[in-house]
């Protein structure tokens with residue numbers, strides 16, 4: 001579908017579209033089912049000019065996102081482009097550029113050139129850098145920045161619209177350990193408090209939707225109030241934010257804009273994850289739910305990709321549709337390219353576990369088991385989530401077994417015995 005046609009309106013009118021047909025084919029779904037899901041706001045299609053569209057939502061496989069981008073401390077454009085390539089190579093479905101250091105527009109352009117996956121941005125990041133301070137940004141600056149990103153061909157933007165100044169005041173009285181940990185949310189909050197104004201995304205919501213609808217860019221409603229540690233449990237501001245985001249999503253859909261709800265991010269005790277996912281899904285009429293992690297413990301520092309894989313698996317299994325990866329460098333540093341790979345693989349595993357919980361055992365696992373029985377190593381590497389790693393570790397021998405048991409290979413012995 002050309003980018004100036006509105007996919008959501010077409011789906012509502014019962015019209016098919018090439019993007020919906022292509023995603024339905026990739027997902028093994030009936031186009032009519034996917035069209036209905038899109039029309040109901042339960043699935044979104046991310047598009048990028050000249051690239052394959054991507055579906056996210058209820059009834060589709062769980063997708064994963066990789067965050068990359070420079071910071072004020074580390075800014076090597078080639079390295080960020082390499083991270084984007086690595087993320088895509090190891091299976092990230094989408095990439096988010098969070099650059100705040102160096103020539104941000106050029107970095108975005110180079111990432112777009114180097115990748116095929118849908119690209120998401122958080123326009124306030126660049127607005128802060130260009131204005132020189134959070135307070136100095138004007139509402140017109142924000143709208144201009146959103147339009148600029150949209151015109152450059154990104155597929156989705158994040159705005160932190162789901163809270164008011166009253167909710168920030170409410171937060172002051174709360175006994176949270178970590179306060180607000182969302183970067184975009186903290187920028188927006190600081191802007192509101194410093195300028196004594198309401199949330200600019202609420203004030204200009206329809207204008208923003210108008211910009212996005214023009215090029216079918218997906219709106220991701222950010223999660224400012226998420227908990228930053230597992231002892232900051234669900235509180236009133238979090239619940240109010242998800243309810244506000246649900247209302248805004250409805251309005252955006254009416255204006256022809258597809259919406260993803262960010263609602264399960266941060267740090268959530270593992271016993272609460274399934275119930276919270278169900279709660280968010282219920283409040284948002286089953287709109288696509290994005291979960292950053294979540295981290296189910298706080299002490300996995302250095303291995304947060306593993307902790308996040310467990311939290312992400314639980315969230316996806318309970319119904320989250322889209323996971324944001326976490327790398328081993330979470331809370332410690334900007335990730336390297338190899339840490340991006342580790343994060344992507346950990347979350348591909350989480351998404352696959354989630355899909356197995358949602359839809360039952362997946363055919364890929366069966367195929368791999370058959371290849372394992374046949375000691376067909378090359379096919380196993382091809383089917384594995386990270387076949388490169390499997391190939392590096394494997395120690396071949398002449399009997400086609402591996403060095404774990406050598407000639408006492410249980411599979412080979414039983415094959416001989418049962419023949």
Ligand code: SF4
Nearest residue numbers: 401402404405409410
């Ligand atoms: S040698 Fe042991 S670990 Fe390796 S394939 Fe055979 S049974 Fe499996």
